[in-house]
Amino acid sequence: MVEKNKMSCIVVRKYDAEKAIKVLRKHRLLATDFKVMRCKDVVKIPTIKPLTKNVKIAFNNEGILFKETIDYFERKSVVKTYKDLVKNIPREAIDRLPSSYDIVGEAILIRIPEEAMNYAQIIGEALLRFHKNIKGVYAVTGETYGEERLTPLKLIAGNSVEKTVYVEHGVKFVVNIGKTYINPSLSFEHYRIGEEVSDGEKILDMFCGIGGFSLTIACRKKAEIYAVDINPYAIRSLISSLKINKLKGTIYPILGDSAYVFSKFFNKTFDRVIMNLPGSTYRFLKYACRVLSDNGGIIHYYRFAEAINEVIFEFLKLISSFRSVVKILNIRKVIEVSPRKRLYVIDAYVM
Ligand SMILES: C[S@@+](CC[C@H](N)C(=O)[O-])C[C@H]1O[C@@H](n2cnc3c(N)ncnc32)[C@H](O)[C@@H]1O
CATH class of the missing domain: 3.40.50.150 (Vaccinia Virus protein VP39)
Incomplete structure (x- = not known):
């Protein structure tokens, strides 16, 4: 059962919703942490308090028909890290996931603990959703090895990133993922x-x-x-x-x-x-x-x-x-x- 909060809100016609949200946002009345509700031809928009006179005037000027009421609203899920997007794996495994990883151009290199490796694909996909500009996620599967100091990698989500550009302090580096030390x-x-x-x-x-x-x-x-x-x-x-x-x-x-x-x-x-x-x-x-x-x-x-x-x-x-x-x-x-x-x-x- 999803927990809902009792909030003041306005009901507007579907096609006025975007305009109404804009006005509420401008006047800092929009309850941004809560989801709007769509019901048939109307939309219910949660507000942090009842409408002020100025907002009502703004609605009238914009030709927005509205009704003030009270309803129950669901909180938006807050996604702070990729871990918030990892679903269907045991809590203990999520707790052991690293908070940091390397972003190398369009690739992510992450060290996943042994016990969470069975969920590598789910973890990789969560990282892909969290970082919109990433094309491929790689698990680092061992220690840097050999004369060329390469990192053993396994693609766990997205597509293989052969060549990408990685930036450090404004300097651009062309990188062949998995073929050079980085x-x-x-x-x-x-x-x-x-x-x-x-x-x-x-x-x-x-x-x-x-x-x-x-x-x-x-x-x-x-x-x-x-x-x-x-x-x-x-x-x-x-x-x-x-x-x-x-x-x-x-x-x-x-x-x-x-x-x-x-x-x-x-x-x-x-x-x-x-x-x-x-x-x-x-x-x-x-x-x-x-x-x-x-x-x-x-x-x-x-x-x-x-x-x-x-x-x-x-x-x-x-x-x-x-x-x-x-x-x-x-x-x-x-x-x-x-x-x-x-x-x-x-x-x-x-x-
Ligand atoms: C730790 S990495 C250093 C990378 C680079 N200095 C940096 O800061 O990103 C070591 C590099 O030395 C290279 N290397 C290993 N033995 C070498 C040798 N005998 N002569 C020249 N390069 C060598 C490897 O291929 C690897 O790229």
């Missing part, structure tokens, strides 16, 4: 580095992916950026994104292994090296040191760890074989990956 939680980090760079810098983005750092920098600064990735889809995406952004800087996308491509740069050295491959950064530090300008430069060293001390210790120990650290400029936790795994970054000025 993590919207890094958006502030991309922005932060973009703000730190100065015009004229030469930068190496050693593990550029779809260009999170490279494009953010190039959209803001007149820098020269060499963006390397081993994943051909990532480099292809980056090349497509170059055409849809207004760039101040220049990006040179390079498909290859960061450990080997340097032989192609001949004498090129850099003012800044971005090392965002947090599971294996330590393996590449010597290559970064090799190409950093002799006059000194900045290294952004990203690393997974439980505590920051582990990262500082590792970085200082490893780099001491190649270069000297003049100053640690910044140390920060970038994101919480899991209760015992965080992504940290050290920004260091190195000679």
Whole structure:
């Protein structure tokens, strides 16, 4: 049995209803939380209180015939999150659903707990109804894997989204869903580095992916950026994104292994090296040191760890074989990956 509330209301002819609602809304008398009732040729519109003189005059001026009365009205169902649209699944499963998920252009990537996976399609369809501009919803079915750091995905509702455009701080990225690394939680980090760079810098983005750092920098600064990735889809995406952004800087996308491509740069050295491959950064530090300008430069060293001390210790120990650290400029936790795994970054000025 639906609960109804006793309210003052007006009864108007069906074809006057829209005009009457407009007048009531203008005079702030419309009870917007309640549903209007349609009965044969008339419509009953709930109001928050009886009509004022001004509203009656407005109705007369508009030629709206009306009758004031009292009736019972049903409250509109309030949809605040996608969970309000998930129907026919046990309450406990709804309670365990995540409140947040990643929106990547026209796709949603959501981590559904194991026990709710049987209802994945219902959950996906609720998300599609909640976000009108989304074409496909994907469940993240495991941890990021492999050298290319891909996320295992399963389409659970809508259509497969092959290519879409995702925007971070005004920078547009062409994304091949499921074929490249993507993590919207890094958006502030991309922005932060973009703000730190100065015009004229030469930068190496050693593990550029779809260009999170490279494009953010190039959209803001007149820098020269060499963006390397081993994943051909990532480099292809980056090349497509170059055409849809207004760039101040220049990006040179390079498909290859960061450990080997340097032989192609001949004498090129850099003012800044971005090392965002947090599971294996330590393996590449010597290559970064090799190409950093002799006059000194900045290294952004990203690393997974439980505590920051582990990262500082590792970085200082490893780099001491190649270069000297003049100053640690910044140390920060970038994101919480899991209760015992965080992504940290050290920004260091190195000679
Ligand atoms: C964590 S993602 C970084 C993405 C990007 N920096 C961002 O912020 O969105 C790591 C990237 O490194 C690439 N990669 C892994 N090993 C590599 C290597 N040896 N040389 C170049 N790129 C590599 C992967 O394909 C992946 O795109």
